[in-house]
Structure formats: C-alpha cells, structure tokens
Amino acid sequence: MNAQVIIETNDLTKAYDHILAVDHLNFHIEEGEIFGFLGPNGAGKSTTLLMLLGLTRPTEGSAVVCGYDPVRMATKVKRIVGYLPENVGFYGDMNAVQALEYIADLNSIPRAEAKRKIAEVLETVGLSDSKEKKVSAYSRGMRQRLGIAEVLLKDPKVLFLDEPTLALDPDAAFRMIELIRSLNRERNITVLISSHNLYEVQKISHRVGIMISGKMVAQGSIESLAKEKFGVGGKSYSLEEIYMKYFQEV
Amino acid sequence: MRGILAIYEKELSDHFSSNRFVILFALIAMVSFITSYMAGMHLRESLEGVTKPRFVFLMLFNTPGALFSMVQFVAFFGPLIGLVLGFDALNRERAHGTLVKVVSQPIYRDAVINGKFLAGATVIAIMVVSIVLVIAGFGLALLGVVPGVEEIWRLVIYVIISIFYISFWLGLSILFSILFRGIATSALASVALWIFLSFFVSLGANVLADTIAPVDRQKGASAEEVIKNARIKEAVSLFSPMALYSNASGTIIDPMRKTTRTFVLLGPIEQLSASRFQNPLSLGQSLLVVYPHIVALIAISLICFAISYTVFMLQEIRM
Numbered sequence: 001m002n003a004q005v006i007i008e009t010n011d012l013t014k015a016y017d018h019i020l021a022v023d024h025l026n027f028h029i030e031e032g033e034i035f036g037f038l039g040p041n042g043a044g045k046s047t048t049l050l051m052l053l054g055l056t057r058p059t060e061g062s063a064v065v066c067g068y069d070p071v072r073m074a075t076k077v078k079r080i081v082g083y084l085p086e087n088v089g090f091y092g093d094m095n096a097v098q099a100l101e102y103i104a105d106l107n108s109i110p111r112a113e114a115k116r117k118i119a120e121v122l123e124t125v126g127l128s129d130s131k132e133k134k135v136s137a138y139s140r141g142m143r144q145r146l147g148i149a150e151v152l153l154k155d156p157k158v159l160f161l162d163e164p165t166l167a168l169d170p171d172a173a174f175r176m177i178e179l180i181r182s183l184n185r186e187r188n189i190t191v192l193i194s195s196h197n198l199y200e201v202q203k204i205s206h207r208v209g210i211m212i213s214g215k216m217v218a219q220g221s222i223e224s225l226a227k228e229k230f231g232v233g234g235k236s237y238s239l240e241e242i243y244m245k246y247f248q249e250v
Numbered sequence: 251m252r253g254i255l256a257i258y259e260k261e262l263s264d265h266f267s268s269n270r271f272v273i274l275f276a277l278i279a280m281v282s283f284i285t286s287y288m289a290g291m292h293l294r295e296s297l298e299g300v301t302k303p304r305f306v307f308l309m310l311f312n313t314p315g316a317l318f319s320m321v322q323f324v325a326f327f328g329p330l331i332g333l334v335l336g337f338d339a340l341n342r343e344r345a346h347g348t349l350v351k352v353v354s355q356p357i358y359r360d361a362v363i364n365g366k367f368l369a370g371a372t373v374i375a376i377m378v379v380s381i382v383l384v385i386a387g388f389g390l391a392l393l394g395v396v397p398g399v400e401e402i403w404r405l406v407i408y409v410i411i412s413i414f415y416i417s418f419w420l421g422l423s424i425l426f427s428i429l430f431r432g433i434a435t436s437a438l439a440s441v442a443l444w445i446f447l448s449f450f451v452s453l454g455a456n457v458l459a460d461t462i463a464p465v466d467r468q469k470g471a472s473a474e475e476v477i478k479n480a481r482i483k484e485a486v487s488l489f490s491p492m493a494l495y496s497n498a499s500g501t502i503i504d505p506m507r508k509t510t511r512t513f514v515l516l517g518p519i520e521q522l523s524a525s526r527f528q529n530p531l532s533l534g535q536s537l538l539v540v541y542p543h544i545v546a547l548i549a550i551s552l553i554c555f556a557i558s559y560t561v562f563m564l565q566e567i568r569m
Contacts, residue, residue, distance in 0.1 A: 050567065053354055055350070055353060055354060055567045056566060056567065075356045075357065075358065076356075078354055078355060078356040078357075079356040083350075083351075083354040085347065085350045085351060085354070087347050088347055088350075088351055089343075089346040089347025089348040089349075089350075089351065090346075090348065091346075091348060092346075093267075102256065102260055103355065105252075105255075105256035105259070105260075106253055106256045106257070106352065106355035106356075106357055107355055107356060108252040108253075108356075147351075150351070154355075154356070
C-alpha cells in the first residue's frame, strides 16, 4: 500500500513545568487507515491529540495535519478533523437535534443543509428514534454515539477518537467499534483511535502506535511488531502480548 | 465571526430560559416598582402647591421614597445582576466537558468568551432598558407629567452608564469563572470582591484620609486640612466602581448637582456664592462634570474584559 501521509509529527514536544508530557514524538498516519493509539494513562496521548488539533501549543517541534500546521492554521485543521474527547460533555437540557444544531452553527453550516445532515448523521449512529429525548436522559452508549454524530456533521476527513469505548457495556462497545469500522470503510475517513481495550484495537486497526511516557516506542502493523519482538510474524501473537512486552521493557 | 454569533445566540437563549434569569428579573422588577411608587407618592406630596416644578420626571429616579432611590438601588444591587449572569460562565462548561468540544469546532477560541460576554451584556441592557421604561410609564400614569427632551437624553445617558457599570461586574465574574475551577469558589470570590469594592473601600477611604491628613475638629481645623482630607477621601473612594457609578449617574440624573465633590462650605461668603448658582446645569455641563467618571467606568470594564480574554487565551484548554 502506497498511501499518502495525512498526519505527520516532527519531534513534537510538550513540557508542563519541565516535565515532558510528550517527548520528541515522531509518527505518521496514512490516509484511509485506522491507527490504534495505545499507551498507559498519562502517557501523553490526549496531549498529542490536542496538539494535533491546535488546542495546545507544542513546546517544540511541529506537526502537519492534512497539509496544515495546527499551530498557525488551527481553524482550517478543525474544519476537517473531528475530535471526540474522552468523557465528552453535553448540555443536558438540549435534545439530540438541538445539540447537533448548535454544532452545525459552530461549523457555519447553513440551516437548511444542517437539517438534512442532522437527520442523516442521526440515522448513521442509530439515534433517530430518541432524537427528541433530552441528552441528560441518554445512556452512556447513546451519549458516545451522539458524540460521533456531532463530529460527523462537518464531513471530516480525519477522526480523533479518545477512548470512545471507555465504560461502555460490551454490546454498546461492539456497536461503537462496528460504527467506526464502517465509517472508515464506506467514507474513507482516516481514524486515530486511542483506547485501552487492546482486543478492540487489534480488531479494527491497520497499524498501531505504542506510546509510553511521552515517547512512541513502537509503530507499525501488528504483524510487524510481533516480528520485531518475538521474531515470528503472522497472527500468532495477540496485541496484548506485544503490548505487555513493550511495556515491561520500558 | 460566525462562531461568535452561534455562541451568542445559544448563550442568550440559555439566559432567557434559565430560572436564574426569571428570579432575578422578578426581583428587580418588584423592587423598581416599589421604589418608583414610593418616589411617586412622595413627589406628589412634596410638589403640592409648587407652580412650576422642574425635572419632575427625573425625580422619579433620584427621590428616595421610603428607603432608597432607583439610582441608589442600581448602584447597590446592579452588580449582583452582572455577577449572577457570569460567575459560572466557563468553569461550568469545563466541568461538564463541553468546553473542549466547543473549541474543537472550527472557531477561534476567543469566540467563546466574546460570545458569552456579549450575550450577558445584552441581557443586562434589556433588563436596564425595560426597568427604566417601566418606571417611566409608571411615572406618566402616577404624576401625569411628560418628560422633556433634555430629561429623555439624561435618561438615555443614565441607561448607557448603568449598562457599562453592570457589564463591568459581568466581566469580573467571567474572569473569576476562568480563574477558578470550582463554581462555588468563583461565586464566592465575586461576591467577596463586590462587598469589598462597594462597602469597604469607602470605609478605608475615611480611615486613610484621617491618617494622612487628620482633621482636629475640636481645635478647629484650618481650611487646607479640611480640603486635603476631603480630597484624599475622594481619591481613594474612586477605586470603588460603585463610587464612580453613583457619582456619574447621580449627577446625570439630577441637574441640580453641580459637582461630584463633597461640598466643604467654610464661611458665609462661600455659602453666599454657592447659593447664587441655584439654576440647574445644562446637559452638556453635567456631562462635563462626570466625564472623567464615565471614562474611568468604561475603562475598568474594558480592562476587566481584556484580562479575562488574555488569561483564557493562554490557559490550557484541558484540566
């Protein structure tokens, strides 16, 4: 596969009070792939995502997202990148349609077009039946799907999903993963997914990156990582085994 | 620009549908009704037999009926409106995880804070204008006087000063909502600063003036001492936005007030010369007297907003 690189970082670094949260990070994501972003809590994954969106200024280094520098052209990047933060919040007194209308307004989508798109994204995430319900009455799985609907509204080329299956019940998590996979296949959306659920990541990712203490210790397809660590390729090792191996070494 | 508009519209509709706004508006409408009614009754009695009273209409706003006049009421409790509208503006969004979502949309980050401030200021403007109109209508019915052109202009200026004054407190509470993570903390901090600036600064002014330039009243103080004491008192109390506002609005609403300074009448000659100017000031002259106060009031509102703006732009969006 000779796909185009859509996201690239170049010694991306973020320091908080001289503690390096992200330490000279170099990685790239190709167009149309699902990139599994792994690592323990506090490894700097969320900080990296915020820097790629231009919401946090890197201390050093640079990044290119869809041809734009997120530091100088943040609004351009945010127009084509959909970001679903960890524990995304909603205004509880709105219903799904109102929440989506607000997001459409923020994206400068004209009202008539927004109406059509809102119906469409609600259909995609399977919330059409409960669109009149107040968001405060939603279950966690429904809230996450509404979060996906919100980011789909702007027709993103890239999705950043930060722990989209965290604290979901198995059924909801499964549906979320299937939804992500179908978005990637049918609309050719590049997905960067950060997760602790290695089984899920293994199921949908084309390539993974393992980040520990601000450094990307490994990146590549699961088979190539297995080869690197265990000397054997193929599917004989699960991602969990590979991850633990890297984790113990650091 | 579009981002500001979207946030402005959402905040405005949030304000209007919130219980907080309804309670606040009901309270203020009630108090202004009562004060204007009191003032109206009082005016009716005191103007009995006066052939050609002047500026009766404005007196509705500055005559203390039973407790306080409308002007004094806004000076005291206007800040509360601003504080209530803004104290949880940003930390609530942060706590609920909606701030990250909003700023990850293709808008500039300052749109959030600009939209919120403008929405709050609009609510304030609507409140002030409607209250003044209610009182004016009440006055028409109660007293049967029609306001003159100059009176209307004075009221317009009064409304503008009041909007800036209350917006200053809105800006302040938004600043606290950026600085403090806890909603209760920012509410408490705003109220504390309100009490300090409104009540303790004038107390402090007295103490400071008496320390720097003591006036010995038993021995009979010299003119210089008394004047120096009064000047220091005034200079210090101008640190209080409430003093700025009371002076500015009081002079605008009352054409008979010639100065914002406390009169120090020393002898019969001064008293005589003061009594020679019994005619009201023209609007232009009144404006000239309070011009510095108005500028200072607008300046502190803008400075307050500028600080919130800078802090918010530099702050980490997470945490």
